[in-house]
Amino acid sequence: MAGSCPVIDDFVKERLHSDLRQIREAMLWKLDGLGEYDVRRPLTPTGTNLLGLVKHLSLWECRYFGEVFDRPFPEPLPRWDDVAEHGADLWVTEHETREEITDRYRRAWEHSDATITALSIDALGHVPWWPRPDVKLFNILVHVLTETNRHAGHADILREQLDNSTGTTAEYAAPPHDVALWEAHRAKIERAARAAAEMDQHSPLP
Template identity: 80%
Template sequence: MIDDFAKEYLHSDLREIRETMLWKLDGLGEYDIRRPLTSTGTNLLGLVKHLAIWESRYFGEVFDRPFPEPLPRWDDAGERGADMWATENETREEITDRYCRVWEHSAATITALAIDSPGYVPWWPRPNVKLFNILVHMLTETSRHAGHADILREHVDGATGTTAPHATPRHDSAFWEAQHTKIERAAKAAVTELGQERQPFTTPRVQPQ
């Protein structure tokens, strides 16, 4: 009973965060979903492409249930990084539709297998896994990139939130300029209060027993 609950709970959260990823593209033109928005080239459509490819692997070949469409190999050095951006010949629909087909393939794997079913991830240091590990991993990975997408979308047009019904209310530029100024002032005051010579804080690491 608890295994079925855990599997459905994780899968449900994964379904929700995937929808968030696609929503981040809504209302934007081709250039804005493709253009690099960080110094390393991170972009909105590239994040969706990346997640589609890697989810297809994790719920596919890891459990000997390969996704039935050709995708670049994970161990092909010539393809490294190509999953993080869209070429001029790849359409938005091509990438988002593939992502939705990957969801269907993943759902078939999740439904067919028990949560403790074994899998093998050849690119992990400890490659022997269970379906539970992969559900947690893909939920974590997708949530991480949804956070990236939220910040990228904010840079484009100020839109933030998880879904249309839960979008953050829009404010004008004067509101955000005042907010920015307030936070900047607090940051500078903290330096004065705490002293500029204070050593950067390092979070202590707990050593494994």
């Protein structure tokens, strides 16, 4: 970047990289303690599932910190424009093991980390699937961090649906729910929602 300060650039890169490392670990922590069915089963009408989110993130880290900077991931990947593969990264077949998925995610981290360490924050890359394909490492760091945080939010909700477990890391896991307390809290929110709907003739109640 013209006129950029190397000290500030290094600080920004390390801060983004540190946040990415932390949220990656949170994604894997969301699988802890769950059986094979629960990590794989669809928990939304569109099929969103915990292990599929990890599979998805591993593939896209490989692409964004790999081919975008001409540093391809050393293992085979489907082409980004292969229509037959669209959506296949968001769920896990019965023949794919949890260990395969999580180990590949960790190998993706290693590859990404090597790219981030080797390149300056203004290193140029090319994302052929973006409308404005010419990018810098800064853009990709922000994008991958944003997407990983977005999917970590999905994982938070999915895990809470399964066993009421909440929190961002094992260190900051919320204590077990007091069922009666949370039922009362939920009922309070439900009453407020219904009262608001009753005051709005365009919001029919279910």
